[in-house]
Amino acid sequence: MRLVAFYPEFLRDFPTNRRYLVGVSGGRDSVALLHWLKTSGYDNVIVCHLNHQLRGRSAAADARFVEKLATKYDVDFELGCADVRALAAKGKKSLETAARDARYSFFARIVKRRRCHTIFLGHHADDLVETFLLNLFRGAGTTGLSAMREISTRQIDDADLTVVRPLLGVWRTEIDKYVREQGLKFREDASNRDLTPLRNRIRGRVIPYLEKTIRRNIRQSIWRTATIMAEEENFFETLLPDKLSALTALTVEPLRKMASALQRRMLHKWLRAGDVPDLTFDLVERVRGLLDLTKGVAKTNLPGNRHARRRAGKIFME
Amino acid sequence: MRLVAFYPEFLRDFPTNRRYLVGVSGGRDSVALLHWLKTSGYDNVIVCHLNHQLRGRSAAADARFVEKLATKYDVDFELGCADVRALAAKGKKSLETAARDARYSFFARIVKRRRCHTIFLGHHADDLVETFLLNLFRGAGTTGLSAMREISTRQIDDADLTVVRPLLGVWRTEIDKYVREQGLKFREDASNRDLTPLRNRIRGRVIPYLEKTIRRNIRQSIWRTATIMAEEENFFETLLPDKLSALTALTVEPLRKMASALQRRMLHKWLRAGDVPDLTFDLVERVRGLLDLTKGVAKTNLPGNRHARRRAGKIFME
Numbered sequence: 172m173r174l175v176a177f178y179p180e181f182l183r184d185f186p187t188n189r190r191y192l193v194g195v196s197g198g199r200d201s202v203a204l205l206h207w208l209k210t211s212g213y214d215n216v217i218v219c220h221l222n223h224q225l226r227g228r229s230a231a232a233d234a235r236f237v238e239k240l241a242t243k244y245d246v247d248f249e250l251g252c253a254d255v256r257a258l259a260a261k262g263k264k265s266l267e268t269a270a271r272d273a274r275y276s277f278f279a280r281i282v283k284r285r286r287c288h289t290i291f292l293g294h295h296a297d298d299l300v301e302t303f304l305l306n307l308f309r310g311a312g313t314t315g316l317s318a319m320r321e322i323s324t325r326q327i328d329d330a331d332l333t334v335v336r337p338l339l340g341v342w343r344t345e346i347d348k349y350v351r352e353q354g355l356k357f358r359e360d361a362s363n364r365d366l367t368p369l370r371n372r373i374r375g376r377v378i379p380y381l382e383k384t385i386r387r388n389i390r391q392s393i394w395r396t397a398t399i400m401a402e403e404e405n406f407f408e409t410l411l412p413d414k415l416s417a418l419t420a421l422t423v424e425p426l427r428k429m430a431s432a433l434q435r436r437m438l439h440k441w442l443r444a445g446d447v448p449d450l451t452f453d454l455v456e457r458v459r460g461l462l463d464l465t466k467g468v469a470k471t472n473l474p475g476n477r478h479a480r481r482r483a484g485k486i487f488m489e
Numbered sequence: 490m491r492l493v494a495f496y497p498e499f500l501r502d503f504p505t506n507r508r509y510l511v512g513v514s515g516g517r518d519s520v521a522l523l524h525w526l527k528t529s530g531y532d533n534v535i536v537c538h539l540n541h542q543l544r545g546r547s548a549a550a551d552a553r554f555v556e557k558l559a560t561k562y563d564v565d566f567e568l569g570c571a572d573v574r575a576l577a578a579k580g581k582k583s584l585e586t587a588a589r590d591a592r593y594s595f596f597a598r599i600v601k602r603r604r605c606h607t608i609f610l611g612h613h614a615d616d617l618v619e620t621f622l623l624n625l626f627r628g629a630g631t632t633g634l635s636a637m638r639e640i641s642t643r644q645i646d647d648a649d650l651t652v653v654r655p656l657l658g659v660w661r662t663e664i665d666k667y668v669r670e671q672g673l674k675f676r677e678d679a680s681n682r683d684l685t686p687l688r689n690r691i692r693g694r695v696i697p698y699l700e701k702t703i704r705r706n707i708r709q710s711i712w713r714t715a716t717i718m719a720e721e722e723n724f725f726e727t728l729l730p731d732k733l734s735a736l737t738a739l740t741v742e743p744l745r746k747m748a749s750a751l752q753r754r755m756l757h758k759w760l761r762a763g764d765v766p767d768l769t770f771d772l773v774e775r776v777r778g779l780l781d782l783t784k785g786v787a788k789t790n791l792p793g794n795r796h797a798r799r800r801a802g803k804i805f806m807e
Contacts, residue, residue: 308703308711385626392628395770406750432724
């Protein structure tokens with residue numbers, strides 16, 4: 172696939188004449204995304220950059236770089252700042268989780284202020300494959316395996332956000348080629364994706380090893396599997412309630428009658444709405460264990476000194 | 490988990506006083522399974538052994554070994570013979586696929602003759618993990634990732650077969666330990682699982698490499714993911730028609746209205762009913778492409794000189 176003259180079918184639902192947010196770290200992928208959006212006719216975009224304050228003076232230089240890019244392309248610019256290290260310590264989260272949460276909170280603020288609900292992000296096919304393996308090895312369950320979707324919606328801080336990833340079918344090498352051909356400048360290491368050593372190991376060692384040992388196009392196979400799983404996730408979402416607040420107690424009886432596949436997703440959605448970090452299969456299963464009325468245990472711990480409790484036929488998050 | 494005093498909850502639906510088939514190759518796992526079934530009170534089992542004729546005199550010795558085992562345990566014995574190499578050549582299948590198909594055809598014959606519809610198989614947790622990775626790397630889609638379930642039903646040659654895998658939550662090391670402790674004799678290499686070099690590479694090289702590089706319990710994570718996916722597969726099956734023959738033409742319009750996740754499973758089930766070998770995601774997608782009425786192409790090739798064709802609003806397998 173050549174990125175020039177590239178236009179994925181699902182983008183037809185996002186006409187070029189509307190206004191969109193676009194997340195730009197200043198790294199290669201988001202710089203390519205922004206350029207591609209502009210040349211594809213998306214003129215009315217708002218460039219959003221969060222300074223994670225993780226890389227000292229470099230972080231400030233990244234922000235200036237992205238601001239200049241917005242000026243050059245004659246589009247709006249929104250800058251946010253978050254002390255991700257402090258947020259991680261305070262929320263007892265990994266740096267990676269804290270950075271992601273900070274980004275989404277920042278996006279939610281812009282969504283509300285600018286009344287613009289759709290954001291384009293620069294994740295590509297290799298990101299999808301790496302995330303799939305990362306979540307597989309972590310035991311994040313099926314929802315984790317379909318974590319990156321071309322189009323997904325979520326609620327953050329009462330804002331409805333639609334995340335669109337136009338490049339999810341494009342490989343890193345194709346983006347590299349596009350960046351070279353178009354002579355685009357970008358900031359090395361500006362991406363905040365590299366906060367997990369595990370992700371780096373998967374990218375730098377595990378995937379090359381698998382390609383050599385299996386002697387098949389395993390990246391393509393994994394990409395396809397993740398794509399199917401994302402579609403199945405979309406299907407499951409149509410079966411779940413639209414809005415699910417952590418403040419709502421879940422009534423046990425109807426939940427007990429659901430298929431396990433639905434129970435898991437319902438609880439996953441509820442825990443995520445409650446901002447429970449690092450949701451693993453094990454955690455969801457422990458909460459699901461509360462549905463078993465024959466078991467005496469009616470309480471299970473959640474990260475950050477919180478817990479889920481069954482009382483009077485309902486499950487509460489406390 | 491200790492295999493002695495082990496009894497998985499899902500086996501409660503299979504009371505010990507009924508009659509069951511049990512597949513015994515003579516290898517370590519199936520010998521352990523048979524011993525465990527007997528000591529758990531399953532007295533009325535019929536030992537089924539298929540001679541795949543792949544290992545010459547050893548294959549005949551395997552069969553004699555299993556027959557003696559049945560005599561020793563005082564249970565019925567059924568022997569089948571299949572020239573798997575010839576079947577593979579004739580059906581243009583891999584040896585592995587031909588061996589599996591031959592086994593299931595053999596089981597189906599016994600099911601009909603003995604009027605006993607449930608078979609116990611000796612697959613364990615490591616088999617599950619290896620199969621998951623094998624199918625992931627092959628691009629076999631989500632149905633491939635949940636290929637091994639504790640309980641699954643299938644139709645083969647008009648026989649309804651329920652396959653039960655009591656040891657799917659037990660690791661190979663635990664089976665080894667059980668075999669040692671109980672002093673069980675078995676035939677080295679009697680298992681017919683080792684027909685794929687790719688599976689051997691995954692077992693012998695890929696999984697040890699991943700464990701070393703990721704430094705997490707990746708087998709456990711993959712096992713859990715596969716288990717969730719199997720449950721989701723069960724959920725999807727409740728949404729599909731019970732019986733689906735390859736002879737039935739599929740009506741396009743209702744299929745077009747289904748979610749992609751259901752279309753894929755419907756077509757997968759239909760193609761499997763048509764005995765189409767080596768079902769990949771790509772193949773299912775090509776057949777699914779026939780649902781797109783705007784595309785001129787109304788025919789796609791299937792393995793073995795067959796094809797699927799859309800005509801007069803229906804899809805036929807020919």
